[in-house]
Amino acid sequence: MGRPPCCDKIGIKKGPWTPEEDIILVSYIQEHGPGNWRSVPTNTGLMRCSKSCRLRWTNYLRPGIKRGNFTPHEEGMIIHLQALLGNKWAAIASYLPQRTDNDIKNYWNTHLKKKLKKLQTELDSHNLPLPPPNFDNSSTNNYDHHQFSKLLNSPNSSSSSSLYASSTENISRLLEGWMRSSPNPSRINNIDHDEMLHEAQKIQDQDGGVSNDDVVTIPNEKSSYNINCESSEVVTHEKTSPPPFTYLEKWLLEENGGQVEELMELPMIFT
C-alpha cells in the first residue's frame, strides 16, 4: 500500500484565495511550520487541496518574497539564466531568493519575451547578434556589451510597474505576533567556512555560480549562500525560515514591496 490520498476531490474550492483563507493558512503554518501539506486542509478546515495550499504559501504568503517591480539587475539575471538554463524556472528562482519561480515565469512570459523579441529586431537593424549565453559585462570578448545594454535598457523597452492585488493589511495584522518571535535567520555560525569558501572558489573558477568580483552565490535546496571570497564571510539566505520581522513588516506594509536588495544581497553580474 502507498500513502493515503492527499485530499478529497469532492467539495474542493477553486479560484482566488480570500483574506480569511490566507489568515487561516498562515496561522496554521505559524503553528506547525510549512510541510506536510496533506494535513493542512483537514486540520484547518480549508476547502482547498493540499497542492493549492502549498502553492498559495510558496508563491504568495511565504515571508521573504519581494513584491513589485523587477529591477534591471534582476531582469538581466533572468535573461542571462534563461539563456543558460532554459525554462527551468525553479532553478532560475534559486538565484533570486526573493522571487518565486511562478513570478519569474510570469515576468518572462509577459515582459521579457516581448522585450527580447523587440530587442532582436533592434539588434537585427544594427547588425548585432544576441549576446552569447555566457554574456558578462566584465568579460573581455568582442561582444558589444555597451550597445546591447543600451538597447536593453532603452525607455521603450522598460518594464511597466505592477502591483500585486493582495490583502496585506489583514495578513500583516495576523502575522504581527508570529514574526516577532521568529529566529534570527540571516547569518549562520555553525557551517564549515573552509568548505564553503573552497566551494565558492571552485565555482568562481568554473564560472558555474553567479558571481561578481568577490561574492559568489551558491544556490541550495533550502537556502542560498553568498560567499565573499576575499573576507571569507559566508551569509545565508534561508528560503523557508521566516526573515526578521522588520523585513517582513517592510514587505507587508510597503505598497510596492520596497527596495530590499540591501537585505537580500544579490550577485551583480549585470552591473
Added chain:
DNA sequence: AATCTTGACAACCGCCTACCT
C-alpha cells in the same frame, strides 16, 4: 457611458520523480 481589448498576475492542471507503505 458602454463595450471591447489587452496586459498582468494568480491559480490550476497535468506530468514527473521521490518516497512511503
Added chain:
DNA sequence: CAGGTAGGCGGTTGTCAAGAT
C-alpha cells in the same frame, strides 16, 4: 519490489483592472 501518493515543476488558463474604441 510494486503500488500508489505527495510534492515539485512547467505550461496554461482564469480573472480582473486599465486603457482604447
